[in-house]
Amino acid sequence: FSPPTPPCLHSPTCLYGEFTVAGNRKVRYAVSLTESELIVQRLTSTPVGRNKVVLSLEDCVGCRAYRQHDNADPAAYLAAYFYPLRRRWVSSGVSRQRVEQCFRLAGLQDPRANLEEAEKWARAVRERCARQQHPGDGDELPRSCRLMLLVNPQSGKGQALALYNSHIQRMLNEAGIPHTLVITERQNHARELMREADLSQWDAFVILSGDGLLWEVINGLLERPDWEKAIRTPLGILPGGSGNALAASIHHYSG
Ligand SMILES: Nc1ncnc2c1ncn2[C@@H]1O[C@H](COP(=O)(O)OP(=O)(O)OP(=O)(O)O)[C@@H](O)[C@H]1O
Incomplete structure (x- = not known):
């Protein structure tokens, strides 16, 4: 694949892919991961100004890859969970609102290969989140917390x-x-x-x-x-x- 021209306002793209979303296999999205953001751009035409979502990795609590229990479907899924500060109503104060991004990866016939690709993305998102949220820790990820x-x-x-x-x-x-x-x-x-x-x-x-x-x-x-x-x-x-x-x-x- 050839990534689109990186938007100049963002840091360089580390990973790029084109996926559909879990609930709608017709609309495709261009997904770019930079060191600090996940950028989701709808490829099918849509009302101006509503086709791009930029999510800061500082607001991401987790990301995982999984397969559904459907042996006939080779797809794997990538889900990322964000809690950005947003205004629920125009006149209200900001509070953290849950945003889930869930993509369907079905580029290959082999379910294991699709899962490996989704896991590669999930690891890359988690590593960058850790670097954004704990900048002093270098590349070492904090071990999971009991x-x-x-x-x-x-x-x-x-x-x-x-x-x-x-x-x-x-x-x-x-x-x-x-x-x-x-x-x-x-x-x-x-x-x-x-x-x-x-x-x-x-x-x-x-x-x-x-x-x-x-x-x-x-x-x-x-x-x-x-x-x-x-x-x-x-x-x-x-x-x-x-x-x-x-x-x-x-x-x-x-x-
Ligand atoms: N199952 C329980 N039944 C009765 N009391 C409990 C139980 N579990 C804990 N407690 C006691 O309840 C006390 C009060 O609890 P907590 O401070 O969580 O609530 P609160 O007083 O309603 O809250 P706040 O301090 O914000 O007003 C605690 O000191 C604890 O000892």
Whole structure:
């Protein structure tokens, strides 16, 4: 194939391909991957200004290649998941909105060759995402993270578990982050878990709750004999409580 003339506003194209999308095999798209962006251009004529989408790899949480369970179809699929800041309504503030790009690769008759091509793309997108999001890490990718996600089903109006089912589980899967879900059963449950956890098994603890559960996690870690090392374990908080003051401040200051 011969890539189209690279758009001068973007960095050089690293990968180029022409694919259809999962739901419509008639319309073809030119897909270009640069060091910092995924550029998707519709090849079939379309209303002016709506034929090109530029997605920043800084907003990409994950990318994967897969085949569907249809032996008659040799195609492979490439899915990339983005959460760019967008305005939902003209008058509203910006918030992160989910954008999924899913392409169908069926250039060859051999299903394995199509899958290999999709995997090559997925690896290339993930590597560039890592470089954009963690510029200091050189070419080395961070190893996959083993996460314990603690959810307090009682926090706030009792919506934390629903939030996990509707958003968080999907986002972690899209990001390729294996996680163990722990639903706290009572007051001080999280604190006891942190006192006893084998920290060699975990890379991070994330709390989906209000301030109270994080308070328990921190206290549990500080009550361990190895507290000085334990308290360095990365902690995260996703707002699932009523006030969420701590989550709001941390996310505000971290941008
Ligand atoms: N299954 C459970 N049943 C009852 N209480 C629980 C359970 N799991 C955790 N808890 C306790 O609930 C307390 C309050 O939780 P959390 O801070 O998450 O919610 P919240 O008070 O509604 O939120 P916010 O702090 O934002 O107002 C925690 O200190 C924790 O000990």
